Amino acid sequence: MTRTEGKNLRVVLYEGPGSTRLEDDERFQTLSTLLDNGFEVTRPVAGQEVAPADDAPVLVLGLLDKHPPATPGQEVHFRSLSDGDPLGAAREVRETTGARKLEAWKPWFPVIDFDRCTNCMQCLTFCLFDVYGVDKQQQITVQNEDNCKTDCPACSRVCPEVAILFPKYGKGPINGDIVKEEDIQREAMKVDISTLLGGDLYGALRTRQRDARKRFSTERDESKALLERKRCLSKLKKDLDIPDEVLMTLPTAEDIEERTARARAKLEKRQAKSQTVRDKQATTTDWGI
Amino acid sequence: MKILYCNCTYAKVVPLEVKKDVLRRLSDSGQAFDAVADLCDMSARKDPALNKIASGGCTKIAACYPRAVKWLFHAAGTPVPDEGIKVLNMREDSADNIVRELLT
Incomplete structure (x- = not known):
């Protein structure tokens, strides 16, 4: 998984005063194209509520009669749909503002259902890619989402409580579907890796x-x-x-044996060194007496 | 009442005909709404924009499984309140039902 940081450009599809209303087809095509290309879009309507503005850059798109004045304190850009295609305008403003660039990727990472999680740490023990960690309260947490291997739901399989979700997974309950009693039993039967392999x-x-x-x-x-x-x-x-x-x-x-042997050799070398120092100290003391 | 639509852009797990139908009818309805490309992506980035969606009163969210949506917000550090949030599941439900729930 590769993710990119930064703020998203928020596109506001404007049809209020000072603009001409869009045809239904044009509005839908504009929305669809922008969303399919990773942009966030707000369609405001007078007197109705939308998410409040934040400090993310904003592009106001519409069939604008003229460019309205910029909003103080906000990075707001205006483009009229009569001047060009919406995707081109959004990409251009994204470049100008330094907003987050989009890359083709699949947001694949485990999401923990803390209503179910018992903090047993099986996922942490099982995952070879260091995706999991513990927070200050010793609670299991997903700390390295980027390390997760796309399309691998193996850790959710070892979770005895079916508490690990991968929302992009195809089947339930891993995809977030309701957990049924038979799911718990099925997972419990096949997931206890340590039991299957004799505990070690x-x-x-x-x-x-x-x-x-x-x-x-x-x-x-x-x-x-x-x-x-x-x-x-x-x-x-x-x-x-x-x-x-x-x-x-x-x-x-x-590989595992090799790593163990290396660790053991290192330990023995350290122990031998300590012993030499101890012997030397003992000899010095004897000499001093 | 706010409306949030998730396009699930980065995976093909929401049936295309359902999400396009919902978006089309929402677009034609004259209703104000916010639409995001992908809630999973926003959660992975811990996007602060999730906070403005989660806060500030009643919200209807057209996305996927409610359990997934709830914990995606939580994973981003912006847990949704227990009251006032209704998640509509485009992976399982029909476009007719979703739109009816969104617009009433």
């Missing part, structure tokens, strides 16, 4: 690797090993709906 994911990976080595060292059939790996990955993908991209970035058992 890395331990299970090591056992699996050891068994595989035994098996394949006698068979000496690498293609079989590859097929077995593919079969397991396919099963994981099917069970948790994990995209290929994410599976490809999972550390292998070898």
